[in-house]
Amino acid sequence: MNVIALEFPPVSHLFDWPDILFSGSLFAVNKTVLIYLAAVLITSAIFLSAGKQRGSLVPVGVQHVAESGVNFVEESVVMETIGPEGKKYLPFLTTMFFFILFSNIFEVVPGIQFPANSRMAVPITLALVVWVIYNFVGVRSQGIGGYLKNSLFPPGVPKALYLIVTPIELVSTFVVRPFSLAIRLWANMVAGHLLLVTFAILTQTLWDNGYVGAAAPFAMLILMTGFEILVSVLQAFIFTILTAVYIGGSMHAEH
Amino acid sequence: MRRRGTKLCFSLLFAMVGMLFFAGPASASGESIGSCIVEKLEHIAEEGHHDDGHHDHGVEHLFHSLHASEGATEDEKKKVKKNEDKLESCLEAPSPIIPELSEVIWGGGAFLILFVVMVKKGFPAVKAAMDARSDKIRDDLDAAEKAKTDAQNVHADYEARLADAKNEASRLIDEARGAADQVRTDLVAKAEADIAEMKTRAANEIEASRQQAIADLRAEVAGIALGAAEKVVQGSLDDDAQRRLVDQYIDEVAGS
Numbered sequence: 001m002n003v004i005a006l007e008f009p010p011v012s013h014l015f016d017w018p019d020i021l022f023s024g025s026l027f028a029v030n031k032t033v034l035i036y037l038a039a040v041l042i043t044s045a046i047f048l049s050a051g052k053q054r055g056s057l058v059p060v061g062v063q064h065v066a067e068s069g070v071n072f073v074e075e076s077v078v079m080e081t082i083g084p085e086g087k088k089y090l091p092f093l094t095t096m097f098f099f100i101l102f103s104n105i106f107e108v109v110p111g112i113q114f115p116a117n118s119r120m121a122v123p124i125t126l127a128l129v130v131w132v133i134y135n136f137v138g139v140r141s142q143g144i145g146g147y148l149k150n151s152l153f154p155p156g157v158p159k160a161l162y163l164i165v166t167p168i169e170l171v172s173t174f175v176v177r178p179f180s181l182a183i184r185l186w187a188n189m190v191a192g193h194l195l196l197v198t199f200a201i202l203t204q205t206l207w208d209n210g211y212v213g214a215a216a217p218f219a220m221l222i223l224m225t226g227f228e229i230l231v232s233v234l235q236a237f238i239f240t241i242l243t244a245v246y247i248g249g250s251m252h253a254e255h
Numbered sequence: 256m257r258r259r260g261t262k263l264c265f266s267l268l269f270a271m272v273g274m275l276f277f278a279g280p281a282s283a284s285g286e287s288i289g290s291c292i293v294e295k296l297e298h299i300a301e302e303g304h305h306d307d308g309h310h311d312h313g314v315e316h317l318f319h320s321l322h323a324s325e326g327a328t329e330d331e332k333k334k335v336k337k338n339e340d341k342l343e344s345c346l347e348a349p350s351p352i353i354p355e356l357s358e359v360i361w362g363g364g365a366f367l368i369l370f371v372v373m374v375k376k377g378f379p380a381v382k383a384a385m386d387a388r389s390d391k392i393r394d395d396l397d398a399a400e401k402a403k404t405d406a407q408n409v410h411a412d413y414e415a416r417l418a419d420a421k422n423e424a425s426r427l428i429d430e431a432r433g434a435a436d437q438v439r440t441d442l443v444a445k446a447e448a449d450i451a452e453m454k455t456r457a458a459n460e461i462e463a464s465r466q467q468a469i470a471d472l473r474a475e476v477a478g479i480a481l482g483a484a485e486k487v488v489q490g491s492l493d494d495d496a497q498r499r500l501v502d503q504y505i506d507e508v509a510g511s
């Protein structure tokens with residue numbers, strides 16, 4: 001692909017990584033998989049070593065990371081959306097937040113520079129898990145009839161409008177939700193990665209053609225790297241809080 | 256035991272980060288467009304061998320497979336079109352939105368493992384530490400509040416006692432002062448009475464002494480005068496006359 005004399009790699013070359021181990025099998029390992037595993041190890045390491053200092057009253061080192069993460073999910077996600085009865089979902093939401101965050105943040109880690117969630121695998125898997133959970137919670141706390149009635153026929157809507165509202169609710173709640181959840185995360189990470197790659201390639205090309213012109217795209221590259229750190233955290237937060245909103249919505253009948 | 260687990264986690268992490276550096280640049284499912292075309296061409300060439308009775312070889316056969324000559328039948332044209340499509344498929348990238356199954360398996364598995372680790376170990380430990388800290392801080396604050404109240408009570412008690420003691424002291428001082436005043440007044444009164452009594456007694460004594468002295472003196476003087484007069488008028492006067500004279504004389508003396 002040759003755009004204004006730039007060698008821009010095909011999009012698939014930016015996201016689809018070659019297999020490293022077990023090539024061609026169902027358990028093929030590539031860079032994306034390694035990033036997922038790294039996210040697991042980082043999160044476990046943080047929480048296990050933070051939990052080890054149980055006796056210490058004053059938090060030290062990684063304890064801050066783990067505790068502020070838990071606190072953040074508890075105060076800003078669970079309490080804001082579900083309330084005190086949502087506390088039992090705290091471990092799940094915290095795990096989700098950290099897993100997505102660390103999968104994302106490799107986007108700006110030098111030498112790796114790839115957001116694992118720009119591959120659809122984890123976003124869609126997690127979104128489907130969330131879909132199962134909030135529907136299960138809805139059926140369990142309102143009964144299948146109550147849950148369907150409250151979801152499809154939201155109270156307070158004029159009867160005639162149900163002709164329009166019910167099909168919309170049916171599609172949005174039971175069909176679109178998991179995909180919108182997954183695509184929001186995936187597309188944000190794809191866009192971020194493309195943005196960084198674009199400015200990086202632009203910088204390199206202009207550097208090769210007389211150094212001076214590279215300054216502007218390089219400045220943008222730095223700016224966008226900072227921005228993508230924000231996006232990584234924000235998308236992890238958004239995915240988590242929307243999960244909590246869906247669970248909360250299924251738990252309490254809408255007013 | 257825990258420490259070893261964490262160390263293991265970290266070393267695995269380092270190993271993986273290391274592997275990521277060697278992961279190499281991406282390419283469509285591990286192959287380049289060039290190698291894909293070569294592969295397909297080989298495939299077309301082999302297919303041609305088995306399919307038809309042509310005995311062309313190598314490049315000549317490939318040319319026939321990819322280039323419909325002027326008088327070619329519909330079948331041959333279709334075949335050429337099919338082969339063209341085959342080669343073009345090399346330029347098609349896999350859809351980025353369709354998840355790769357192996358990545359779903361690994362990603363889902365990774366999340367599941369992390370979830371189990373967090374629910375069983377990590378999360379409860381961290382949460383327990385946080386709760387323990389909150390409890391301790393709450394308890395300490397309560398204890399401090401209690402200690403403060405106690406101290407305030409003790410202080411109030413002390414103040415009250417101090418005030419009592421002060422009152423008692425001033426009362427005692429007042430009492431003592433009153434008693435002292437009384438004693439002084441009594442003493443002064445007694446002294447004055449004593450003095451008055453002593454004065455009276457002294458005056459009486461002086462008066463008695465004077466009377467005594469006068470009587471004594473009179474008797475003495477009378478004796479002396481009598482003796483003297485006796486000597487003067489010896490025999491010329493009788494006793495009565497003499498006594499009269501003497502008394503007269505004495506009275507004169509006393510009167511003078």
